[in-house]
Amino acid sequence: MSLLSVRGLSTEFRTERGVVKAVDDVSFDLAAGETLAIVGESGSGKSVTAMSILRLIPDPPGKISAGEVVFDGRDLLKLSDEEIRAIRGDRIAMIFQEPMSSLNPSLTVGLQIAEPINLHRKTPWAAAMDMAVELLERVRMSDARSRVKAYPHQFSGGMRQRAMIAMALACQPQLIIADEPTTALDVTVQAQILALLKEVTRAANSALILITHDLGVVARYADRVCVMYGGRIVEAGPAREIYARPRHPYTIGLMASVPRLDQEAGSRLVPIEGSPPNLANLPPGCAFAPRCRRAVDICRSERPPLVKSAPDHLSACHFHAQLSAPVGSHVGT
Amino acid sequence: MQAYIIRRLLALIPTLIFASLIVFITVRLIPGDVIDLMLSSNDIGADKKSREQLEAALGLDRPMVAQYFRWAGAILFEGSLGNSLWQNTPVTEEILHRLPITFELGLMALAVALIAGIPIGVYSAVAQDTMGDYVTRSFAILALALPGFWVGTLVMVFPSIWWGWSPEVKFTAFSENPLTNLGQMAIPALILGMAFSAVVMRLTRTMMLEVMRQDYIRTALAKGLATRTTILRHALRNALIPVVTLVGLQAPVLVGGTVILEQIFVIPGMGLLLLEAVSQRDYPIITGVFLIVGVVVVLINLLVDLSYGILDPKVRYR
Numbered sequence: 001m002s003l004l005s006v007r008g009l010s011t012e013f014r015t016e017r018g019v020v021k022a023v024d025d026v027s028f029d030l031a032a033g034e035t036l037a038i039v040g041e042s043g044s045g046k047s048v049t050a051m052s053i054l055r056l057i058p059d060p061p062g063k064i065s066a067g068e069v070v071f072d073g074r075d076l077l078k079l080s081d082e083e084i085r086a087i088r089g090d091r092i093a094m095i096f097q098e099p100m101s102s103l104n105p106s107l108t109v110g111l112q113i114a115e116p117i118n119l120h121r122k123t124p125w126a127a128a129m130d131m132a133v134e135l136l137e138r139v140r141m142s143d144a145r146s147r148v149k150a151y152p153h154q155f156s157g158g159m160r161q162r163a164m165i166a167m168a169l170a171c172q173p174q175l176i177i178a179d180e181p182t183t184a185l186d187v188t189v190q191a192q193i194l195a196l197l198k199e200v201t202r203a204a205n206s207a208l209i210l211i212t213h214d215l216g217v218v219a220r221y222a223d224r225v226c227v228m229y230g231g232r233i234v235e236a237g238p239a240r241e242i243y244a245r246p247r248h249p250y251t252i253g254l255m256a257s258v259p260r261l262d263q264e265a266g267s268r269l270v271p272i273e274g275s276p277p278n279l280a281n282l283p284p285g286c287a288f289a290p291r292c293r294r295a296v297d298i299c300r301s302e303r304p305p306l307v308k309s310a311p312d313h314l315s316a317c318h319f320h321a322q323l324s325a326p327v328g329s330h331v332g333t
Numbered sequence: 334m335q336a337y338i339i340r341r342l343l344a345l346i347p348t349l350i351f352a353s354l355i356v357f358i359t360v361r362l363i364p365g366d367v368i369d370l371m372l373s374s375n376d377i378g379a380d381k382k383s384r385e386q387l388e389a390a391l392g393l394d395r396p397m398v399a400q401y402f403r404w405a406g407a408i409l410f411e412g413s414l415g416n417s418l419w420q421n422t423p424v425t426e427e428i429l430h431r432l433p434i435t436f437e438l439g440l441m442a443l444a445v446a447l448i449a450g451i452p453i454g455v456y457s458a459v460a461q462d463t464m465g466d467y468v469t470r471s472f473a474i475l476a477l478a479l480p481g482f483w484v485g486t487l488v489m490v491f492p493s494i495w496w497g498w499s500p501e502v503k504f505t506a507f508s509e510n511p512l513t514n515l516g517q518m519a520i521p522a523l524i525l526g527m528a529f530s531a532v533v534m535r536l537t538r539t540m541m542l543e544v545m546r547q548d549y550i551r552t553a554l555a556k557g558l559a560t561r562t563t564i565l566r567h568a569l570r571n572a573l574i575p576v577v578t579l580v581g582l583q584a585p586v587l588v589g590g591t592v593i594l595e596q597i598f599v600i601p602g603m604g605l606l607l608l609e610a611v612s613q614r615d616y617p618i619i620t621g622v623f624l625i626v627g628v629v630v631v632l633i634n635l636l637v638d639l640s641y642g643i644l645d646p647k648v649r650y651r
Contacts, residue, residue, distance in 0.1 A: 056555055089556035096555075101548040106570050106646055116556045151646040167556070 002029040003174060003207050004053070009067035011045075011052045014060060020279045022048040024231040026067070030224075032174065035198070035208040037222035037239065039215060039254070043276045045231035046211045047097075050177045053209075054092055055084050072174065090120040093168035095197075097180040099160035103152040109163045110136075110148025116170045135166035139196060158189035165197055172204055179211045194221055215258045219243055227251050230277045230287030233306060237313035247315035247323045249292045286317070294319060334642075341635050349627055350405075356623040357401050360616050367418055367614035368393070391418055404620070414624070415617035417610075424621040427606065432625065435595070435602035437507060438525065439587050441518055443580065445526025446533050451576070453530075454537025455564060461542060469534070476531035481524050481590055485597040488520055502599050521594040528590075529583060536579055540572035547571075574644050581637030585630050 011023040023045040030036050038046045051057050052064050055076065069076040071092065076084060088094075093116075096102040103112060113135055114128035123131070129148060136144035139162040152160055161181060168176050178197060182190035198221050201208045210222060218225050218239055225242045227235040227250065235248040246252045256270040274291035283289060289299040298318055309315040317323065368387050388394040392403070407413045414424035457469045493499040500520055507514040544550065545568055553567040554560075592604030599605070603622055610618035641648045 054555060056551060085557045085559060087557070088554070089558075094552075094555040096548060096552060098548050102552045104549040104553070104567050104571070106644065107567070112552075115553075115558070119557055119562075153647050164552075167552075 003032040003034075003072060004030040005068075005070040006049075006053070007068045007070070009049065009052055009069060010065045011048050011057055011062060012065045013062050015280065017280045021231050021282075022062075022279060023052060026226075026228070026231075026233055028226050028233065028236060030175070030207050030209065033202075033205050033207055035201070035210060035221060035223045037210045037212060037218040037225045038228060039212055039218055039225060040228035041213055041276055043279065044228040045279075046213075046228050047179050048231075049228070050094070050179050050209060050211050053177060054088050054094060056088075056094075086120070089116040089173075090171045091173055092175045092177065093171070093173040095161075095164050095168050095176065095178040095181045098184050099157050099164055100152075100184065102164060103160055105152055108149055108151055109155065110150075113148070113163060113167045113170060116167065120171050131170070132166070135169055136163065138169065138200060139163070139166045141166070157185050158193060161185060161189075161193050162196070165193075165200065169200055169204060169206075173206055175207045175209065176201055177209045177211070180213070181210075182217075183213075197221075215254055227254070230282055231279055232287065232316065233314070234288065234316045235314065236306070237310075241310070241313055245310070245313075247309045247313060247320045248288075248317045249294055249323065250288045252323065253291075338635070338639070341638070345628070345631050348631060349624065352627045353405070353620060353624055354401070356620050357404070357616075358397065360611075360614070360619045361397060363611075363614065365614065366393075367391070367616065370614055371419075404617070408624075414621035417618055418615050419613055424617045427618065428603065428621055428625055431601060431603045431606045433507075434504075434600060435588075435591050435604060436629075437514075438518055438522055438591050438595070438600065438602060439584075441515075441522035442525035442529060442587060442590070445523055446529035447580075449526070450530035450533025451537050451573070454534040455541055455569065455572075457534065457538045458541030458545065459560070459564065470538075473531040473534050476527045479528070481528060482593045482597065484524050484527075485521065485594055488524070489597060500598055504599065504601050517598075518600070521598045521600065525587065525590045525594055529587065532579065532583065533576060536576055537572060540575055541568060544568045544572045570644060574641065577637055577640055577644065581634045584633040585626075588626050588630065 006029070007027050009023055009026045010021060013020045013022055026045070026049055028036065038049060040046045048057065048062075053069050053071075053076065055064065057064060064077060067077070071087070076087065079087070103109065110129050110132045111125075113132040114125065117123045117128040117131050118125055121128075132148050133144045136147055141147055141159065141162055147155075147159075152163075155163065164181075168178075176197075181197060182193050185193060194217060197208070197210075210217065212218065222239045225235075225237065225239045226233050227242070227248065229250050235242060235246065235251050242251065243255075246255060250272070253270070253272040257272055259269060272291060277283070277287045277290070283300065285298070285300040285302055286292070286295070286304050289295040292299065302318070304316045304318045304320075306314050306316040307320070309320040315323070368384055368391075371387060372383065385394065392400065395403075404415055407415060412425070414428070416423055417427065453469050453473075457466045460466045489499060501513075501517055505513040505517060541564075545564075550563060550567055553563045558566070588603075591602060592607060594600070595602045595604035596608055603626065606618065607622045609615075610622065
């Protein structure tokens with residue numbers, strides 16, 4: 001049985017230009033201890049999906065309009081405010097993109113790490129602060145005992161993200177959702193943080209949802225992948241499978257735009273032309289059609305459903321069957 | 334921190350010299366001088382001789398520059414602000430007697446402003462665009478628009494017409510009877526604090542809305558904290574930093590407000606002392622009051638700056 005099962009999740013935002021479907025009919029499953037990557041560019045709905053799981057969408061203007069999020073047998077969308085608060089930070093923890101602004105500047109790092117322990121475990125503050133020291137040691141913060149008394153502005157970006165990871169680990173959650181945890185960091189620090197994240201989640205046997213726009217990250221750290229475009233999942237499957245045999249032109253385009261070590265020398269990176277779709281005004285057919293080189297009439301008139309293209313491999317392309325060849329042959333150089 | 338405070342206090346000196354010069358000169362430029370008033374009140378003919386005698390007796394016959402240095406010298410070397418021209422009593426004594434009363438009024442008004450302004454501001458932000466938000470905001474605008482002297486006058490006049498009740502005119506000191514004193518101060522403090530609370534409320538609301546949008550608030554909610562704890566522990570402290578600045582900036586306004594309300598409610602504080610002194614052209618009292626008010630305002634602002642160090646860990650004074 002899966003730990004988390006998202007079914008038909010839709011999240012809308014009411015804006016001045018009308019209702020925007022940021023997440024539209026998204027479904028996926030996650031087993032205990034598994035790492036799922038949700039990949040997509042800005043505005044693809046991946047962060048909103050993550051926020052919707054914990055019901056952290058600000059309402060108004062946002063609203064989860066349909067679907068269910070079954071976690072450990074309970075639909076999170078049906079819980080009372082109090083019940084969902086008991087899940088947040090305890091059973092499911094979140095790590096955010098901006099370590100600079102995601103920590104409260106006027107509270108010590110230690111207090112912020114100890115806070116969920118005090119809240120959910122009813123541990124007295126002094127004992128919770130001692131646990132914060134241990135947590136900081138676990139994310140390999142040197143001199144943890146004095147660092148708990150420091151304020152966020154005294155930390156570097158990488159240290160803050162370590163502190164955020166420590167905070168997420170505080171109550172040994174079954175699921176950690178990391179929303180682009182390394183995007184704001186230096187490249188050299190990114191790899192350290194991801195490796196750390198993977199290591200600590202594995203040690204704690206927590207499942208991990210890794211939201212990213214970086215396919216390189218996916219290949220190294222994820223077991224399974226969901227590729228999102230225009231608020232919908234366009235391709236899903238095991239990471240290896242998707243890497244070896246992508247079955248959606250958007251995934252293929254993403255791969256061609258990322259440098260790879262196994263590429264032939266002299267081959268060029270190919271950007272995806274055009275700009276991300278306007279969610280308030282999606283085309284009637286496939287959302288990717290205006291940017292897709294293969295698009296034909298049916299792509300512009302009929303939206304392709306997400307179907308099984310191979311065992312354990314879903315694709316939302318009318319021509320998924322013809323896209324099964326290895327990547328290289330599809331990418332013109 | 335100590336060095337910082339000492340530096341700030343040293344910076345006070347040029348400020349005070351400059352302020353005292355302005356006050357010293359301008360009060361002597363008010364038309365109708367103290368000699369005329371004294372002569373007419375004693376029914377002495379304004380002949381040249383008695384004028385000169387009086388001027389010499391009060392030390393007003395010397396050039397203004399000499400008067401200033403004599404006055405400043407007395408402060409520096411004797412700690413004296415001179416004597417009242419009319420009562421011949423030491424100004425320092427008079428001010429020390431009155432200062433606590435005005436201070437009490439100002440403090441009570443500040444308490445009213447903060448106790449009403451901050452919670453209402455927070456409520457208004459949390460309940461943004463609801464009926465409650467509109468109602469509290471309308472009240473804030475109303476409180477801002479009603480001048481204190483007008484409300485004060487209404488409070489004096491109408492209850493006496495309707496119910497034959499008016500605020501006690503005979504002032505009771507706090508040391509005599511604290512309860513009677515607080516009761517007497519309550520109405521002017523409320524009026525003085527009301528307009529200020531409106532400013533505090535509006536700024537608190539704006540800052541809360543700003544802070545509630547921050548990423549760390551989302552982090553706090555993602556930890557499972559209730560809205561209440563999130564506001565109290567994570568939002569309020571960050572939202573209050575500009576409010577503290579406002580308190581410092583409003584301190585002189587508060588002093589100005591006490592002058593008028595002390596007059597209306599016959600409270601023998603610094604404001605009333607100043608008004609009487611101005612109408613009598615009692616120069617030493619006027620300059621003395623302004624000097625002390627200046628010192629107090631600067632000290633309040635120093636306290637405000639120091640309190641940033643408590644609210645905002647990024648601020649450390651060296």
